[in-house]
Amino acid sequence: MSKRNRHKTFENLEVIDTGHKGKAVTKTTDGQVVFVDNAIPGDIVHAKSYKKRRRYYQAKPIEFVKLSSHRTEPVCEHFGTCGGCKWQNMEYNQQLYYKQKSVEDNLKRIGHLDLPSISKIKASEDIYFYRNKMEFSFSNNRWLTQKEIESENEIQQKNALGFHIPGMWDKILDLNACHLQQDPSNAIRNEVKRFAIDNDLSFFDVKQQKGLLRTLMIRTTSTGEAVMLLIQFYDDKPAQRKLLLEHLKQSFSEITALLYVINQKANDTIYDQDVICYHGQEFITEVMEDLSFKIDAKSFYQTNSKQAYELYKITRDFAQIQGNEVVYDLYTGTGTIAQFIAKKVKKVIGIEAVTEAIEKAKLNASDNKIDNCKFVAGDMKKVFTQEFVAKHGQPDLVITDPPREGMHKDVVKVLLDLKPQRIVxxxxxxxxxxxxxxxxxxxxxxxxxxxxxxxxQTHHVENVVALELKS
Structure with missing residues (x-):
């Protein structure tokens, strides 16, 4: 039997929920789960499967029999191909509903938790142009549309500057406009591409590992006063590099930090690379209340600045600070939460695995004239021990903000042994x-x-939980 014939067609599937990675959830009459791309709850679709797993199918819609009343017209021309904003076709209030539902379902289904009434999700003031950091990739072999593939005409321009097609490491979607980052992000990206093509600057070939231009990163601030631009080069060609960087320096006065990296590794991560400042400063500055944070090319900072402020205010509120607490901030990153609460507590001890992040936390604390924060670098499960606490003091409050994989079991065990009065x-x-x-x-x-x-416009959601020690 051919592979094509193994694909199954489903008729009149009603989308009843959202599931893993925001996919639309449907069920057949015999209870088989089918995840359908680019559909939302309330749609009724005919769909054809493209992948089968033991417990479910993944399918693409071939016809919409009925459209959900909660549909909205996507604003982005790249919707459906770019994987970045999968819920752009769903009204924002419905996005919030399903995000809150996913949190409640996970806490009850996975954690089997006895929950208080869950507060209404905190909506984002900006639903577009909210990101302060975007990363784009160059390619000399861009993703072609079906129309281009079927055309008899030779494709004249195959260079791209944009995003990876989901699941395809070697294919880049060329972007005309992205609705995630405020101006001048689109103008800078499009001018980089235009200038590079006009001046025969080579775009990266990921399979052959060659080419001048590899990646581009743009960082902005909530104040709108500064822009960081970092270009990652693969080939080390000083004349061509200077040609592009000088053009950008002259064309965009908003760029206050113009940086570059020469990276000839197999991967394009920059955390082990030297970042070189071509023009301006090595950092931009973000402001939150009376605090300022210097952000360089390698810094972690929440990518939605306005909403990060709301997140930290909720965290501070949940902490119920009295003024004399010893606080441990686990997975502190560059110490933003630690410094956000520092002036209201006795002292804060921040722990983070990334040494460079801790150095930036110390620098920012010094700039902010905060002297009651101590930052320690090291593997959390090895650093956060009874011996460490004996040295630095018993915590009254612990704030923990771990990566996606959550806390290591040894860290959880130490928390249970220490029994701080409150955990956020x-x-x-x-x-x-x-x-x-x-x-x-x-x-x-x-x-x-x-x-x-x-x-x-995505299925991702943060969640803050307050815990009190049982009497």
Whole structure:
């Protein structure tokens, strides 16, 4: 039997929910789960499968029999091909509904938790142009549309500057306009591409590992006063590099940090590379209340600046700070949460695995004239021990904001042994958060839960949980 014949057609599937990675959930009359691309709850579709797993199918719609009343017209011309904003066809209030539902479902289904009433999700003020950091890739062999593939005409221009096609490491979607980052992001990206093509600057060939231009990163601030532009070059050609960088320096006065990297590794991560400043400063500055944070090319900072402020205010509120607390900030990153609460507590000890992040945290704390924060670099499960606490003091409050995989089991065990009065758990993955909370609730009760939408038009959602030590 041919591969084509193994694909199955489903008729009149009603989308009833959202599931893994935001995909639309449907069920056949015999209970088989089918995840359908580019559909939303309320749609009724005919669909054809393209992948089969033991417990479900993945399918693409071939006809919409009925459209959901909650549909909206996507604003982006690249919707459906670019994988960045999969919920752009769903009204924002419905996006919020399903994000809140996913948090509640994960906490109850995975964590088996006895929950208080969950607060209404904190919506984002901006649902487009909210990101302060975007990364784009160059390619000399861009993703072609079906119309281009079927055309008899030779494709004249194959260079691209944009995003990876989901699931295809070697294909880049060429972007005309992106609705995620404020101006002058689109203008800069499009001018880089135009100038590079006009001046025969080679775009990266990922398969052959050659070419001048590899990646481009743009960072902005909520104040709108500064732009960082970093171009990653593969070939080391000083004359061509200077030609492009000088053009950008002259063309965009908004660029206050013009940087570059020469990276000839197999991967394009820059964290082990030297960043060279061509023009301006090596950093841009973000402001939050009376704090300022210097952000360089390698810094981690929440990518929705306005909503990060809301997230931190909720975290501070959940902490119920009295003024004399010893606070541990686990997975502190560059110390933004630690410094955000520092002036209201006795002292804060921040722990983070990335040494460079800790150095930036110390620098920012010094600039902000904060002297009651101590930042320590090291593997969390090795650093956060009873011996460490004996040296730095028993915590009254622990704030933890781990990566997507959640906290290591040894870290959870230490928390249970230490028994701080309060824990505030900030998470970008409520599934792993639920796993950790199930263990913590042996000694703690959950008092507050508040989801926060950091990424409109996507299924991603942050969640903040407050825990109190049981009496």
């Amino acid at each position: 758990y900030v998470s970008c993955n409520s599934a792993t958060q639920a796993r950790d909370l199930e263990i913590l609730t042996k000694s703690y009760k959950i008092t507050k839960v508040k989801p926060v939408d950091m990424f409109p």
